[in-house]
Each structure stands twice: as structure tokens, then as C-alpha cells.
Amino acid sequence: MARDEIKTGYKLIGTRPNRPDGLDKVTGRARYGADFSLPGMLWAAVVRSPHAHARIKKIDMSKAMALAGVKAVITRADLPTGLTGEDLNLQDNTLAGDKALYDGHAVAAVAATSALVAQDAARLIEVEYEILPHVIDVDAAMAPQAPVIREGVADYSVPEGMHPNVSRYIEFGHGDVEAGFAAADIVREQTYKTEATHQGYIEPHACVGQMGEDGRGEMWVCTQGHWYIRRMCASVLGIEAANLRVTPSEIGGGFGGKTTIFMEPLALALSKKAGGRPVKLVMTRSEVLRATGPTASASMDVKLGMTSDGTITAGQIYFRMQGGAFPGMSPIGEALPCAFACYDIPALRHEAVEVIANRPKAAAYRAPGSPMAAFAVESLVDEMCRELKLDPIEVRLKNGARNGSKSSYGPVYNVIGLQETLEAAKAHPNYQIPLGPNQGRGVASGFWFNHGGETSVSLAVGEDGTATVSVGTPDIGGSRASLALMVAECLGIAYENVRVNIVETGALGVNEPTHGSRATFASGKAAVAAARQAIAEMCRRAAADWGIDPEAVEWKDGAAHPAGPNAGKFPPMTIGEIGAKMGSTGGPISGHHEVTAEGVGASFGTHVVDVEVDPETGRTTVLRYLVVQDAGTAIHPAYVEGQYQGGAAQGIGWALNEEYVYGPDGRLQNAAFLDYRIPVASDLPMIDTVIVEVPNPGHPYGVRGVGETGITPPLPAIAAAVAGATGARIRSLPLSPPKVLAAIKDARKG
Amino acid sequence: MTKIHVTTTVNGDPVEFLADPRETLLDALRNHLDLTGTKEGCGTGDCGACSVTVDGTLVCSCLMLAAEADGKAVETIEGMAGEELHPLQRKFIEHAALQCGFCTPGILVAAKALLERNPDPTDTEIRFWLAGNLCRCTGYDKIIRAVQDAAAEMRGAA
Numbered sequence: 001m002a003r004d005e006i007k008t009g010y011k012l013i014g015t016r017p018n019r020p021d022g023l024d025k026v027t028g029r030a031r032y033g034a035d036f037s038l039p040g041m042l043w044a045a046v047v048r049s050p051h052a053h054a055r056i057k058k059i060d061m062s063k064a065m066a067l068a069g070v071k072a073v074i075t076r077a078d079l080p081t082g083l084t085g086e087d088l089n090l091q092d093n094t095l096a097g098d099k100a101l102y103d104g105h106a107v108a109a110v111a112a113t114s115a116l117v118a119q120d121a122a123r124l125i126e127v128e129y130e131i132l133p134h135v136i137d138v139d140a141a142m143a144p145q146a147p148v149i150r151e152g153v154a155d156y157s158v159p160e161g162m163h164p165n166v167s168r169y170i171e172f173g174h175g176d177v178e179a180g181f182a183a184a185d186i187v188r189e190q191t192y193k194t195e196a197t198h199q200g201y202i203e204p205h206a207c208v209g210q211m212g213e214d215g216r217g218e219m220w221v222c223t224q225g226h227w228y229i230r231r232m233c234a235s236v237l238g239i240e241a242a243n244l245r246v247t248p249s250e251i252g253g254g255f256g257g258k259t260t261i262f263m264e265p266l267a268l269a270l271s272k273k274a275g276g277r278p279v280k281l282v283m284t285r286s287e288v289l290r291a292t293g294p295t296a297s298a299s300m301d302v303k304l305g306m307t308s309d310g311t312i313t314a315g316q317i318y319f320r321m322q323g324g325a326f327p328g329m330s331p332i333g334e335a336l337p338c339a340f341a342c343y344d345i346p347a348l349r350h351e352a353v354e355v356i357a358n359r360p361k362a363a364a365y366r367a368p369g370s371p372m373a374a375f376a377v378e379s380l381v382d383e384m385c386r387e388l389k390l391d392p393i394e395v396r397l398k399n400g401a402r403n404g405s406k407s408s409y410g411p412v413y414n415v416i417g418l419q420e421t422l423e424a425a426k427a428h429p430n431y432q433i434p435l436g437p438n439q440g441r442g443v444a445s446g447f448w449f450n451h452g453g454e455t456s457v458s459l460a461v462g463e464d465g466t467a468t469v470s471v472g473t474p475d476i477g478g479s480r481a482s483l484a485l486m487v488a489e490c491l492g493i494a495y496e497n498v499r500v501n502i503v504e505t506g507a508l509g510v511n512e513p514t515h516g517s518r519a520t521f522a523s524g525k526a527a528v529a530a531a532r533q534a535i536a537e538m539c540r541r542a543a544a545d546w547g548i549d550p551e552a553v554e555w556k557d558g559a560a561h562p563a564g565p566n567a568g569k570f571p572p573m574t575i576g577e578i579g580a581k582m583g584s585t586g587g588p589i590s591g592h593h594e595v596t597a598e599g600v601g602a603s604f605g606t607h608v609v610d611v612e613v614d615p616e617t618g619r620t621t622v623l624r625y626l627v628v629q630d631a632g633t634a635i636h637p638a639y640v641e642g643q644y645q646g647g648a649a650q651g652i653g654w655a656l657n658e659e660y661v662y663g664p665d666g667r668l669q670n671a672a673f674l675d676y677r678i679p680v681a682s683d684l685p686m687i688d689t690v691i692v693e694v695p696n697p698g699h700p701y702g703v704r705g706v707g708e709t710g711i712t713p714p715l716p717a718i719a720a721a722v723a724g725a726t727g728a729r730i731r732s733l734p735l736s737p738p739k740v741l742a743a744i745k746d747a748r749k750g
Numbered sequence: 751m752t753k754i755h756v757t758t759t760v761n762g763d764p765v766e767f768l769a770d771p772r773e774t775l776l777d778a779l780r781n782h783l784d785l786t787g788t789k790e791g792c793g794t795g796d797c798g799a800c801s802v803t804v805d806g807t808l809v810c811s812c813l814m815l816a817a818e819a820d821g822k823a824v825e826t827i828e829g830m831a832g833e834e835l836h837p838l839q840r841k842f843i844e845h846a847a848l849q850c851g852f853c854t855p856g857i858l859v860a861a862k863a864l865l866e867r868n869p870d871p872t873d874t875e876i877r878f879w880l881a882g883n884l885c886r887c888t889g890y891d892k893i894i895r896a897v898q899d900a901a902a903e904m905r906g907a908a
Binding site for chain 1: 854
């Protein structure tokens with residue numbers, strides 16, 4: 001789509017109406033995963049390994065089976081064999097095979113007439129383990145003495161001679177890196193580490209599964225993508241996708257973590273074994289933290305060359321990431337292209353390895369890989385700016401990517417808004433506020449590709465001229481509102497006259513999940529195409545009524561009009577009039593569009609944060625926080641701001657508090673919200689936002705997608721601000737008070 | 751295990767149910783009384799998604815046994831709106847103070863309890879009062895603004 005097709009002067013786009021599902025969600029009526037029940041339903045509980053790495057020698061279920069009310073117990077022996085590749089990994093993670101691979105790995109599951117009986121029965125299942133040596137840390141997992149967790153995980157990309165725990169290797173680059181370093185005035189190289197963090201959605205995973213002995217089933221589940229649930233459950237259980245109908249509930253947060261399966265096949269397998277009675281399975285918070293996908297932990301070497309005027313001459317990175325006990329789950333493939341995506345640097349070398357460790361199978365987490373990469377690269381850029389006494393925004397403006405730049409990972413950027421975010425940050429009052437003692441300011445930019453993906457949307461015109469839109473992307477933060485705004489804008493009808501429904505797997509073609517910041521972009525693009533199809537049909541109906549050529553009819557303001565004086569003189573025929581008589585003019589009027597959506601526009605952002613560090617305790621307080629990000633077009637600005645603020649808050653948590661803490665026994669020490677501490681209301685200031693709008697030429701209304709970029713800059717921005725406040729540069733997250741205090745003491749020793 | 755007969759009042763309605771001695775008030779609300787608006791986010795009193803009031807006191811219903819509700823008056827999110835929404839509910843929608851909405855019932859119940867005690871709170875007072883109610887989506891900014899706006903409206907109406 002040409003850029004000049006992007007109109008401005010919208011009637012509805014850019015306004016802030018109440019979200020259609022707001023009433024249900026403030027009254028407790030909205031039905032989330034655990035809120036669904038069926039007659040005759042059983043409750044399930046899962047037995048999990050208390051060991052990081054152990055051979056399962058024997059599982060004795062006899063006592064559990066003897067307990068009154070127990071209807072089914074399953075182990076790996078109840079699942080089909082012969083799976084390969086990622087299907088096998090999913091099955092291995094659903095229920096352990098010969099070995100438990102992490103603390104919390106599911107070993108058996110039970111269904112009973114009540115939740116309490118199921119929990120009692122789970123305690124009666126006796127598992128005999130042979131404890132094996134384990135490894136947790138990313139660097140330790142690839143050291144020569146590390147225990148081999150699973151044989152044969154390395155794919156074709158892994159060079160010879162690496163440890164068997166290394167599962168993937170990626171390398172790419174361009175330009176003469178050595179010549180670039182030689183041309184620099186200073187060349188600096190540092191190592192940075194980030195710990196694993198969890199998405200931390202407040203709603204634990206929950207589902208109700210029902211499956212008969214014929215292998216036909218249904219599932220109600222909280223998920224970002226119910227077609228993914230269908231495909232993965234079908235693979236793990238050896239059934240056909242068409243025989244599993246999956247209906248998504250409302251979703252209580254996901255952030256990438258609900259794009260895959262963890263325990264859903266267990267509910268179906270238990271149901272089948274219990275004679276087809278539906279089974280509800282709800283995780284506890286401890287299970288969520290121990291056994292659902294956190295993000296990867298990372299260890300990253302970065303080398304940069306810079307001239308004294310701030311020109312970056314060359315860059316080189318070597319990232320090491322672990323994504324749990326299964327290959328393919330760390331985001332090295334995203335972290336590398338994100339690392340230098342904000343810059344136009346003549347010579348770059350990227351290299352990364354993935355290694356497996358005795359941790360839960362990682363899942364996507366908001367801009368997977370980009371926050372870690374930004375922590376490494378943006379931190380070193382900041383260190384060099386401070387050393388050369390250069391303004392960090394000016395250095396980014398000088399080296400930053402712009403329209404037509406060849407990106408660090410290959411493609412040429414079309415129309416992007418990084419420079420605009422930097423200019424807006426520079427001009428914002430927050431960047432001018434004088435700092436007091438023990439205060440520091442940090443700046444960082446961030447990037448996410450955004451995503452199109454498989455998308456199928458239907459739209460139906462009602463007899464009263466309203467429109468019903470069926471989409472397959474669960475509404476995780478206001479997408480019903482943004483989709484309704486776009487469809488109403490396109491049809492020329494009131495926002496309230498469009499209802500957007502999230503429909504089950506039987507109602508549409510395959511849809512990818514709400515991931516990659518794609519719901520408003522891709523479902524929106526398809527919904528607009530469907531609306532245009534319906535408009536074309538309504539123009540045909542009007543043309544037939546008027547006895548003129550359909551090309552002589554145009555659509556505006558919710559009605560068909562003769563296109564000009566030559567078309568004839570007819571009063572406008574509204575969508576309501578066309579809808580009322582559609583039965584006699586040719587039947588139902590609808591639109592449908594399905595596509596693997598292209599035309600994605602990347603979203604860049606720049607954050608400015610001020611902190612104050614208490615020199616006595618090492619505690620960091622965020623004083624003020626500014627998010628500037630390019631939305632393309634903000635369809636519903638309030639929910640765009642919400643994405644910016646929420647992403648920043650998660651990044652602040654990652655920077656300051658959150659981490660997976662393991663004991664020497666390989667057990668997770670902080671599997672509760674008390675100890676895995678996400679930011680609470682009293683931790684944060686107001687989060688200021690500036691929405692930059694550089695429309696994406698690849699979307700009818702210029703949408704880019706806004707969900708993910710915001711989590712990326714906070715990690716390096718806060719570390720930079722803490723360095724400014726204390727003089728101590730900390731290169732590993734989180735910046736917990738003890739770590740900051742120790743760094744202040746070291747810095748004082750000089 | 752012998753069950754306990756519990757007689758209580760929920761949102762003004764008299765109710766009775768049989769509770770296992772191990773069941774929490776949250777379990778009873780959700781599974782015996784079909785009041786699923788109150789959510790379980792952690793089960794350990796850390797997230798506040800299960801916030802209700804019992805005889806006017808704000809509690810995490812996951813930390814209270816169902817049997818302890820006997821003879822008490824419990825208020826949940828389902829009882830918050832009358833014929834019209836409570837100003838907090840309306841302001842949460844208007845300010846986009848919810849994204850996924852899962853923490854919202856608990857935050858609304860907690861915020862209502864705050865405004866009953868302190869009709870004119872500072873931002874900091876709201877932040878500390880709600881520090882026991884985790885929200886992972888919003889960064890709290892729009893929640894604080896919605897509570898302030900509702901408080902101002904309620905003061906104006908009083």
C-alpha cells in the first residue's frame with residue numbers, strides 16, 4: 001500500500017472511547033480461564049519433580065488410585081510415542097519421560113471429584129528418583145565440566161568441539177570490523193549478564209478439557225492463541241487438530257508466556273481416561289513460576305569502537321543464552337538482530353550460542369531477546385558516552401538508523417521513527433530537570449520488529465446496519481476497542497455499532513496468537529479488508545436498486561452514494577437500509593479476509609529515566625520516567641499509552657528486582673510473588689508518555705504495533721541512571737540493593 | 751473430612767454452604783457460590799486479586815478460611831455496582847485503567863475500601879494502599895488517575 005493512501009483527519013481513529021468489554025471487566029462478570037465450569041466436571045492436580053535433574057526410576061500410583069473420588073491418574077506411559085522434534089519437546093515438557101529436567105517438571109497428573117481430593121491424591125503418588133548432577137547458570141552449562149543434560153540437542157549450526165549442552169549457533173555480520181576498530185579513538189569491551197525473569201501475568205494458567213475415547217474433544221483455556229493450543233495438544237496427544245475445538249477465555253495477561261502449552265494436554269488425557277468427564281486444571285502461582293516459561297538468562301560480550309566525536313565505527317557481540325532444558329527456546333535469533341537495530345554502523349559482527357540448562361522450558365516474553373541485547377549494547381554505548389563526555393541522545397541521533405538505512409540484520413528500513421523519538425525525548429521537559437545529590441539520569445533506545453502472521457477475520461452486516469467482527473486474536477489489552485474503531489472508521493458507522501468477538505477455532509481459518517504486537521496490526525488490517533469487501537457488496541446492492549453500474553457508486557459516511565452527477569440522482573442508501581432488505585436483495589452481506597499479513601512496520605522507542613540511589617542501603621527509587629515511542633498511528637491512544645507504561649514497568653522490574661534465584665540444589669528459591677517481586681504501586685512514579693506517529697505504509701491506517709518495544713530500553717536506561725547517581729557501573733541485573741551497595745563501596749575504594 | 755455448615759451474608763444476600771475445613775473463603779466464593787469475579791492470582795496473600803471486605807475490613811479471601819466467614823458480612827466485586835456502576839468502576843473504564851482486567855476486581859474492592867476511610871487521598875497514599883494489589887499490565891499510572899478522578903467525583907457528590 002502506498003504511503004499516500006494513509007489519510008489523516010479520521011473521525012474515530014485517535015479517539016478514546018470506552019472499551020467494549022470494560023463493563024464485564026469492572027463488574028467481575030468477564031470469564032477468565034479458571035472461571036469456566038461444566039456439569040460433571042473433575043478437578044486435576046499435577047505431581048512435579050522436586051529435583052533439578054533426576055532419573056525417574058519408579059512411579060507408584062496405587063495409593064492414589066485407591067483414594068475415594070479419584071477418577072484417573074496419568075504418567076508419560078499414557079501419552080503416545082514416536083514424536084520427534086519440537087512435538088517431542090512439547091510432550092517431554094508436558095510430562096517427563098525417563099528424566100525430570102528441572103525443579104517443577106511434571107511427572108504425573110490426577111483427576112478427582114474435587115480439587116482437595118485431587119491434591120490429596122497427588123501427594124499419595126510415590127516417585128522414586130535417582131538424583132543427577134545439574135547445571136543452572138548459562139556460562140557454567142557450557143563449561144567443559146558441565147553435566148550433559150540431554151544427548152543430541154545440537155543442531156547442524158553448532159560448530160564441532162562445543163559442549164553437548166550447546167544446541168544452536170548463529171553468526172552474521174557485515175563490513176570490516178577490524179578496520180572499524182582501528183579507526184576508532186576508543187575501543188571498549190565488556191561482559192553483561194541478565195537473569196531469567198517471568199512474564200508475571202496475574203492469572204495463572206487454567207483450562208477445562210474434555211475428550212472422549214474417540215479422541216474428539218473440547219477445551220476452554222486462557223491463551224494468547226487457541227489455534228496454537230489446538231495444534232500443540234493434537235501433536236502431544238496424537239489426535240487430529242480438527243477433532244479438538246478450542247475456545248479462548250478472557251485472558252489475565254500473557255506477555256508471550258501464553259503462546260504455548262504447558263499443562264493443557266494433561267486435562268484432555270485425564271478426561272479421556274476418566275470416561276470423557278470434563279477436567280479443570282488450574283495452576284498455582286508456585287507452579288506458574290516453577291514450570292511455565294520464564295525468559296532466558298543471558299551472558300553477553302560487547303565490543304564497540306567510537307571516535308571522540310561520538311561516531312560508532314564498529315561493533316561486535318557474542319551472546320550466550322539458556323532457555324531451559326529444551327533446545328530452541330532461547331531468543332538468540334531475535335536478540336542478535338535487535339542488538340544494533342537502532343544504529344547505522346558500517347561494520348558489525350554478531351555471534352550467539354544457545355545452551356540448555358536445568359531450568360523450565362522458556363517461553364516468549366515481550367520483545368523476546370531484545371531487552372537483554374539492549375542492556376548489553378546500550379549500556380556500553382552509555383559507558384563510552386560518559387567516558388567521552390558526550391550527550392547520549394546526540395550520540396544516538398548521530399549514529400541512529402533512519403529511513404533508508406540498511407538495518408544491522410540486513411533489510412533496508414523503509415519508514416521508521418527512531419530519530420523522531422530521540423528528538424522528542426531531547427525536547428521533553430524531563431530531559432532538562434536538574435538532578436540532585438545521589439540522582440542520575442539514563443537514556444536508552446529500543447526496537448522491536450513487530451509481526452504480521454497468519455490472520456483470518458470475518459465481518460457480517462446486521463439487519464440494522466451494525467457490524468459483527470469475528471477475530472482470532474484474544475484481547476489482552478484493549479484490541480476489541482482498536483479493532484472496532486478501525487472497522488467503524490472504514491464503514492462510516494458509530495463505534496458502538498461494531499461488536500468484535502474473539503471466536504473459537506471452528507469459526508475461522510488458522511490465526512496466530514496475539515503475539516509480536518500483531519493484534520491491532522494484522523487483525524486490524526484483515527478486518528479493514530473484510531469491511532471493504534462488505535462495502536463493495538453494499539455498493540453493488542445499491543447499484544442494483546438504482547439500476548446503475550456498481551462502479552458508479554461510492555461509499556462514504558455509512559451509506560452508498562452515486563459517485564457523481566453523471567451516476568444519477570439518488571438519495572444516499574445507508575448501511576441500515578441496505579441491511580434491512582438484504583434478504584430480498586441477494587442474501588447476507590459479509591466480508592472475509594485471510595492473509596499472512598505483510599507490511600509490518602518496526603517500532604522504535606527512547607526512554608529517559610531519573611533515579612535516586614540511597615547510598616546507605618543501595619536502594620534505587622525511580623523518580624520520573626519518560627517513554628517516547630513510535631506507534632505509527634495510535635488507534636486508541638489510551639491503550640497505546642497503557643502498552644508503553646506497562647512495558648516500562650516490566651522493564652523496571654527486570655532492572656531492579658526480578659530474578660530467578662536457585663539454591664545449590666538447583667531448586668527455585670523464590671517461587672512466590674512475595675519473593676519474586678514484581679513492581680508494586682508504591683515502587684513506581686507516574687510514567688510519562690509521548691506517542692510519536694510516523695505512519696506505517698504497510699497498514700491502511702498506519703499501525704505499527706506497540707506492545708513490545710517498551711520493555712527494551714528500561715534495562716540499560718536504569719543501569720545508566722544508577723551509574724550516574726553512584727559512579728558505579730553494574731553490568732549484571734537485577735540492580736538489587738545489596739549489589740548496588742557493594743558496587744558503591746567498590747567505586748569509593750577506586 | 752466432615753464439612754462445616756457456614757451461614758453468612760454475601761453482598762447483602764443470606765447464603766449457606768458446606769465447607770471443607772481446609773477451604774478458603776476464596777474457594778467458597780468461587781466454587782460454592784459461583785461468585786467468580788473474585789480472582790486467585792497467588793493463593794498466598796501477595797497479589798490482592800482476591801480482595802473482598804469482611805464486616806468492612808479489606809482482606810485477601812485466599813488467606814481466610816471459609817468457615818471463618820460464618821456470621822459475617824462479605825462484600826465482593828459482584829456487589830459493588832447498584833443500578834449504576836460505582837464511580838470507581840466507571841472511572842476505571844474511562845481512564846483505560848485496566849488492560850487484561852484480571853487484577854481489576856481486587857483493585858476496585860481495595861480502592862473502594864480506601865475511599866471509605868480517606869475520601870481525599872494523595873497519590874502516595876493510594877500507591878501504598880494498593881501496594882498489595884499487583885497489576886502486571888498497566889504500570890499503575892492510569893489506575894492512580896482513575897482512583898483520584900473517582901474520589902474527586904465522590905467528594906463533589908457528597
